[in-house]
Amino acid sequence: MKLLDKDAERMVFLLTRREHYLLRFLFRVARRTRRARAALSRDSADAIDESTAAGFADTMAAHHDDARSSAERWLKDPAHCVRGRGGSFGLTLAAGETETFLQAVNAARVGAWESLGSPDFEMGEAIAPPAQANIRAIVAMQLAEHFVAELLRALHEKD
Amino acid sequence: MPTTVEPVTLPAPVVVPETSTRPTQDHGYLVVCWNDPVNLMPYVTHVFQTVFGWDRRKAERHMLEVHNQGRSVLIRESLEEAETHVHKLQGYSLQATLERDDA
Numbered sequence: 001m002k003l004l005d006k007d008a009e010r011m012v013f014l015l016t017r018r019e020h021y022l023l024r025f026l027f028r029v030a031r032r033t034r035r036a037r038a039a040l041s042r043d044s045a046d047a048i049d050e051s052t053a054a055g056f057a058d059t060m061a062a063h064h065d066d067a068r069s070s071a072e073r074w075l076k077d078p079a080h081c082v083r084g085r086g087g088s089f090g091l092t093l094a095a096g097e098t099e100t101f102l103q104a105v106n107a108a109r110v111g112a113w114e115s116l117g118s119p120d121f122e123m124g125e126a127i128a129p130p131a132q133a134n135i136r137a138i139v140a141m142q143l144a145e146h147f148v149a150e151l152l153r154a155l156h157e158k159d
Numbered sequence: 160m161p162t163t164v165e166p167v168t169l170p171a172p173v174v175v176p177e178t179s180t181r182p183t184q185d186h187g188y189l190v191v192c193w194n195d196p197v198n199l200m201p202y203v204t205h206v207f208q209t210v211f212g213w214d215r216r217k218a219e220r221h222m223l224e225v226h227n228q229g230r231s232v233l234i235r236e237s238l239e240e241a242e243t244h245v246h247k248l249q250g251y252s253l254q255a256t257l258e259r260d261d262a
Contacts (some may be wrong), residue, residue, distance in 0.1 A: 102251070106252050118196070
């Protein structure tokens with residue numbers, strides 16, 4: 001994933017055929033993150049009642065679903081993603097769309113991490129015994145980390 | 160001899176319309192971001208820059224506070240504004256909450 005062009009309105013990325021495939025794989029295997037159920041408030045129960053918190057959680061879950069659906073759609077939409085020579089792709093995202101794309105990729109990473117039991121790697125917590133699903137989640141996390149890093153690099157590159 | 164008592168007119172009771180019990184204009188709510196083992200440090204910095212419009216230095220200072228101390232108070236504002244910011248932060252999959260500032 002390489003930034004080809006950038007201005008105030010949009011960003012254009014070059015995706016190799018493999019990167020295009022892997023992004024679609026990432027969104028396909030992404031689980032809905034459970035973090036959306038986190039309460040709006042941890043200790044001010046007087047400010048937020050349960051129904052408000054539940055509504056908020058639903059809103060967040062829908063937000064993450066929408067971001068992933070949009071990112072998947074852009075990868076297939078010829079108006080956003082054009083196949084070039086050699087099988088590579090040119091992905092054009094408007095400024096706000098790049099943020100949504102970033103959110104979708106990161107949410108996929110978080111979802112994969114949750115499916116591993118939310119281990120704290122810094123604390124040396126081990127991943128559950130290897131299984132096909134765990135291996136897929138580990139691969140998804142690594143893939144997402146790569147794409148998050150590339151998107152951040154592009155977003156902060158000077159115009 | 161009886162004295163004349165002037166009639167006293169009590170003021171009419173002030174009825175406050177019950178529109179909401181939530182003090183939306185009270186700038187006494189804190190937006191707090193909590194540490195988590197999954198989000199990458201540069202990602203958290205980027206989110207703070209994007210959501211609050213902070214420069215990189217300020218965003219990194221709060222990111223490091225989250226990382227080292229477990230949480231960082233990001234901003235103090237009204238309930239509505241705090242809710243909006245918590246929504247945005249959670250939209251980026253960060254662990255953000257709001258709490259009343261009783262200090």
